[in-house]
Amino acid sequence: MHATKLLIANEWTDASGGATSTTVNPADGEVIGTFAEATATDVDVAVASARKGFESDEWQSMSPDARGKLLWRIGELIEKNTEELAALETLDQGQPTFMSTNVSVPLAAQVFRYYAGYTTKIEGKVSPVSIPNQLSYQTRVPMGVAGLITPWNFPLGIAAWKLAPALATGNAAILKPAEQTPLSTAYLARLCVEAGVPAGVVTLLTGGPDVGKALVAHRGVDKISFTGSTAVGQEIVKAASRDLKRIGLELGGKAPSIVCADADIDTAVVGNLQGALFNTGQACGAFTRFFVHRSRVDEFTSKLAAAADSLRIGPGQDPETVVGPLISAEHLGRVDGYVASGRKEGAELVTGGERVGGELEKGFFYRPTVFTEVKDDMTIAREEIFGPVLSVMPYDDIEEAVARANNTDYGLAAVLWTQDLKTAHNLPKRIQAGTVFVNQLPLIDPGSPWGGFGMSGWGREMGSYSIDEFTEPRTVFINLG
Incomplete structure (x- = not known):
C-alpha cells in the first residue's frame, strides 16, 4: 500500500x-x-x-x-x-x-x-x-x-x-x-x-x-x-x-486521420490502430476519425477490425498486453455510453462495443471498437470519447476530406497517410491542427511544440x-x- x-x-x-x-x-x-x-x-x-x-x-x-x-x-x-x-x-x-x-x-x-x-x-x-x-x-x-x-x-x-x-x-x-x-x-x-x-x-x-x-x-x-x-x-x-x-x-482533441487513395493500406491500418489505441485511446492526440477514400474503405475497415480483435487486452503488468484498462468505472461507463449513442444514431458496429468480462471483469476493460457508416453530425464523430472507439468515414475526393477533417471544435493533432510526396508536403498546411503527422504515430518530443487550435x-x-x-x-x- x-x-x-x-x-x-x-x-x-x-x-x-x-x-x-x-x-x-x-x-x-x-x-x-x-x-x-x-x-x-x-x-x-x-x-x-x-x-x-x-x-x-x-x-x-x-x-x-x-x-x-x-x-x-x-x-x-x-x-x-x-x-x-x-x-x-x-x-x-x-x-x-x-x-x-x-x-x-x-x-x-x-x-x-x-x-x-x-x-x-x-x-x-x-x-x-x-x-x-x-x-x-x-x-x-x-x-x-x-x-x-x-x-x-x-x-x-x-x-x-x-x-x-x-x-x-x-x-x-x-x-x-x-x-x-x-x-x-x-x-x-x-x-x-x-x-x-x-x-x-x-x-x-x-x-x-x-x-x-x-x-x-x-x-x-x-x-x-x-x-x-x-x-x-x-x-x-x-x-x-x-x-x-x-x-x-x-x-481536448478529436484527431482526424486522412487515408488517401494511394496510401499503403497495411501500413495505414497498423499505424492508425496504434495511434488510436495507445494508452487505450486515453490520449488527447489519439487518432479517432478515419476519413478513408471510398475506393479503399472496405479493405481498410475489414483489416482494421481484424487487427483490433487480435490485440491482447489485459493488465498493464502483463508484458504481452497491448490494450490496458480504462482509468475508472466512471470512465468505463462514459465510453460505453458513447458506443450506445453511436448505435442509436445509426452507425454500424463492426467489432467491439462491450466491456471485457471473464477473468478481467473486476477491471475497467473495454474492447477496441470500430464503427463504420459514421456521419459527421453523430455524437461519436464530434465529441472526445477518450477511449478505444474508432469511427471510419468514407470520402470521395480530397477537398471533401479536408473540409470534413476541419469540421470540428478541436484542433490538436491530425494525421495523413499517402505515398505521394506532393500530397505529404501540401496537405498538412490545410489541416487546422497544431501538429500534423504524416505516415506515423502521434509523437511528442521536447524540441517540438505541442498544443492546438480552437477548443x-x-x-x-x-x-x-x-x-x-x-x-x-x-x-x-x-x-x-
Whole structure:
C-alpha cells in the first residue's frame, strides 16, 4: 500500500484536516494507496511557501549554470529510478509496461535534460528606439509561483514537461496531480528534493477538483498550466479572469486521420490502430476519425477490425498486453455510453462495443471498437470519447476530406497517410491542427511544440515555447543623455 502526503517547504506533511482518499488499480479495482486530501488552508500555506521559495536568496541567486545542473540531476534520478516509476505508472494509471518503461519515464528524463540546457540560453535583446540618448533592452523574467495541474492519462510525463521549464526559467512550482493518479507525481516530487531543489521551489498538493479550483482562484499564484478536459479549461479561464493570471491550456482533441487513395493500406491500418489505441485511446492526440477514400474503405475497415480483435487486452503488468484498462468505472461507463449513442444514431458496429468480462471483469476493460457508416453530425464523430472507439468515414475526393477533417471544435493533432510526396508536403498546411503527422504515430518530443487550435487550448508546450509560457518580458530604459 502506497501512502502519499503533501510536500510543502521540502517537508512531507498530512493534510491540515487529516483527510485522505484512495487510489485504485484500474486493472482490478483494488485500492493500492492513499493520498492526503488538501484543504483550502493547505493551499494557502503551500502558496505562501512557494512564494518564499521563489523569493529566497538560494533560488534567486542560483546561476543559470547551477540551475541547469539541478535539472540534469533530476533527469538522472528519473532514469536511475525507471523501474520504480514505471511500475507506479502502470499500477496507478493502467498503461502497459512497455509504454511506462519505454515512453513515459524516458520522456520525463529527456524533458529535464532538454530544459537543463535551456537555463543558460534564456536571452533578451536590445531594441532600437527613436528617443534620443536612450538604451532600451529586454530580459525574460520568471512569472513567480506557477500552479501545474496535470491529468490522469500520462501523469509522470505531463508533470515533467510542465515542471522542467517552470524550474528552468526560475519559477517556483506547485504540482497538483489528478486525484486518480497521484503516485508517480509524488515520486517525482521526492526526486526533486533529493536532487537539491531549495525548500518551497517544488510543492506537491494532492486531492480532488477543489484543490485545483483553489489554486486557480488564489491571488498568490501567478501562472496556471493545465492539461485536461475542455470543459474544465473553460472554467479555469473564467476563474483566472478575476485577477488576469497567466494561463496555458492543453485541452481536448478529436484527431482526424486522412487515408488517401494511394496510401499503403497495411501500413495505414497498423499505424492508425496504434495511434488510436495507445494508452487505450486515453490520449488527447489519439487518432479517432478515419476519413478513408471510398475506393479503399472496405479493405481498410475489414483489416482494421481484424487487427483490433487480435490485440491482447489485459493488465498493464502483463508484458504481452497491448490494450490496458480504462482509468475508472466512471470512465468505463462514459465510453460505453458513447458506443450506445453511436448505435442509436445509426452507425454500424463492426467489432467491439462491450466491456471485457471473464477473468478481467473486476477491471475497467473495454474492447477496441470500430464503427463504420459514421456521419459527421453523430455524437461519436464530434465529441472526445477518450477511449478505444474508432469511427471510419468514407470520402470521395480530397477537398471533401479536408473540409470534413476541419469540421470540428478541436484542433490538436491530425494525421495523413499517402505515398505521394506532393500530397505529404501540401496537405498538412490545410489541416487546422497544431501538429500534423504524416505516415506515423502521434509523437511528442521536447524540441517540438505541442498544443492546438480552437477548443484544444491556448499556448504551446515543449521547445522554446515553454520558455515563453513561463516568463514575462521586462523592458529597461537607461538615460544616456
